[in-house]
Amino acid sequence: xxxxxxxxxxxxxxxxxxxxxxxxxxxxxxxxxxxxxxxxxxxxxxxxxxxxxxxxxxxxxxxxxxxxxxxxxxxxxxxxxxxxxxxxxxxxxxxxxxxxxxxxxxxxxxxxxxxxxxxxxxxxxxxxxxxxxxxxxxxxxxxxxxxxxxxxxxxxxxxxxxxxxxxxxxxxxxxxxxxxxxxxxxxxxxxxxxxxxxxxxxxxxxxxxxxxxxxxxxxxxxxxxxxxxxxxxxxxxxxxxxxxxxxxxxxxxxxxxxxxxxxxxxxxxxxxxxxxxxxxxxxxxxxxxxxxxxxxxxxxxxxxxxxxxxxxxxxxxxxxxxxxxxxxxxxxxxxxxxxxx
Numbered sequence: 001x002x003x004x005x006x007x008x009x010x011x012x013x014x015x016x017x018x019x020x021x022x023x024x025x026x027x028x029x030x031x032x033x034x035x036x037x038x039x040x041x042x043x044x045x046x047x048x049x050x051x052x053x054x055x056x057x058x059x060x061x062x063x064x065x066x067x068x069x070x071x072x073x074x075x076x077x078x079x080x081x082x083x084x085x086x087x088x089x090x091x092x093x094x095x096x097x098x099x100x101x102x103x104x105x106x107x108x109x110x111x112x113x114x115x116x117x118x119x120x121x122x123x124x125x126x127x128x129x130x131x132x133x134x135x136x137x138x139x140x141x142x143x144x145x146x147x148x149x150x151x152x153x154x155x156x157x158x159x160x161x162x163x164x165x166x167x168x169x170x171x172x173x174x175x176x177x178x179x180x181x182x183x184x185x186x187x188x189x190x191x192x193x194x195x196x197x198x199x200x201x202x203x204x205x206x207x208x209x210x211x212x213x214x215x216x217x218x219x220x221x222x223x224x225x226x227x228x229x230x231x232x233x234x235x236x237x238x239x240x241x242x243x244x245x246x247x248x249x250x251x252x253x254x255x256x257x258x259x260x261x262x263x264x265x266x267x268x269x270x271x272x273x274x275x276x277x278x279x280x281x282x283x284x285x286x287x288x289x290x291x292x293x294x295x296x297x298x299x300x301x302x303x304x305x306x307x308x309x310x311x312x313x314x315x316x317x318x319x320x321x322x323x324x325x326x327x328x329x330x331x332x333x334x335x336x337x338x339x340x341x
Contacts, residue, residue: 002046002073002316003327008034011048013333014075027052029060035046035097038066040105040125046071047080047108050095053078054153065089067096067110067121070128082128084112085119098150098270102175104158105129111148116149120162124179127321132178136164136171145168149216150270151202154251155208168199168213174218184254186213186247196239201267210257211249212296214273214284218245219265229264229288232301240265246273246284258296264288271314277321285315291326291335306335 001014008031026034026048032202038047050066052059063069067084069127071077084094096110097118105125106233112119122131137144143165150163160173167173168187173180191197198216205211220239224230245265266287267273273284281295284302291310294302306324316325324335 001316001325001332002037002039003332004031004034004037007031008049010328011037011046011071011076018144024073025055026069027059028063028123029057033091033095035095036110037071037100038099040070044073046073047101050081050091051078064091065094066091066138067123068099078159080128081185082123082335085121085130085133090335100151100153100160100177100307101150102153103155109151109153109160109173111151113197120148134160134162134173134178135180136162138180139169142166142331146187146198149198150202150213152202152204152270154204155206159208159251161202161204161211163199163202163213166197168197168215170199170202170211170213170249173247184249186249186256187215187242189242192241197242201270201273201284203270203273203275203282204251205275207279209251210279210296211251211281212273212275213247214267215242215245215265217266217287218242218261219263219287220244220261221264232262246282246294248282260296260302262301269313272312274315274317277317277319283315283317283324283328289328291315291324305337306333308333 006013013021034049036049047304048069051069052063065087066081068082070080086093094114097113098111098300100109108123110121120134124131125146146165148162148164152161162171164171167185169327187197200216201214203212218240220243222230222235223238244259245260247259264287281293289312290304291306293305304318309328311329312326314327326333
């Protein structure tokens with residue numbers, strides 16, 4: 001495991017037995033721009049937000065046009081700084097705010113921050129050259145006006161899904177040709193006045209046949225008189241648009257499988273949403289920082305399985321599905337998943 005510490009100015013790594021190793025420094029003038037952190041190459045490499053080779057103003061200046069950095073996971077040495085799409089421009093026009101790695105680890109898809117219009121760039125991991133930039137504005141209509149907000153490669157590596165546009169539109173691009181193959185609309189409801197729909201999380205099921213998507217806000221849950229979350233039927237029911245912010249769709253035809261309300265919505269990143277290893281339930285962190293499991297194949301609510309806290313931003317399941325891991329302000333919480341009797 002790897003997490004940012006010291007407000008993004010360093011990275012801690014953990015071995016399989018959760019022994020804390022030596023922190024890796026990340027040299028930058030502003031640590032709070034620590035957006036991306038993923039292992040690559042069998043845990044030998046780390047992709048991080050831009051990191052300078054030297055901890056001084058000259059080193060910081062060199063990474064202003066960098067999208068992300070590739071580090072040696074053992075030493076923290078910067079092996080490569082990958083340039084963004086605007087050479088010579090400031091970091092807010094080049095930095096990657098989210099990335100997805102293809103299953104074969106040959107490609108990295110990155111959201112590049114822009115002042116008015118974010119971009120999705122594809123990079124090759126063999127020499128870190130830019131393969132292409134995706135054309136997100138395929139129709140030129142209002143449906144394409146929003147910036148991209150979430151992305152994920154399909155498990156077979158043949159498709160890249162991107163949340164982009166109004167009504168929670170998901171666009172699927174064919175890997176290799178990078179042509180738009182199809183799209184589905186996941187939230188067809190019109191937002192009420194002074195509301196907006198932002199789709200910020202998506203995750204493919206392990207077999208790639210289903211896609212779980214979640215909005216930035218929404219939900220329906222019970223609140224007590226002092227404002228705390230209450231048991232169902234106790235207090236006042238609070239409803240925020242959209243009332244069912246978590247939904248599952250068939251990738252092939254866009255048919256909705258199921259949707260979920262009855263929880264405080266607000267999955268503001270795909271790192272809060274994942275599938276179980278067998279694909280029989282969806283795990284996510286709600287707006288209060290509670291880890292929940294939901295079976296989308298049968299009626300019923302989600303179940304709270306762990307209290308993590310309001311600042312939890314990442315949820316992971318171990319490869320064998322036996323443990324649930326989540327970050328919290330004081331470190332990492334690890335839960336053993338015990339099958340129901």
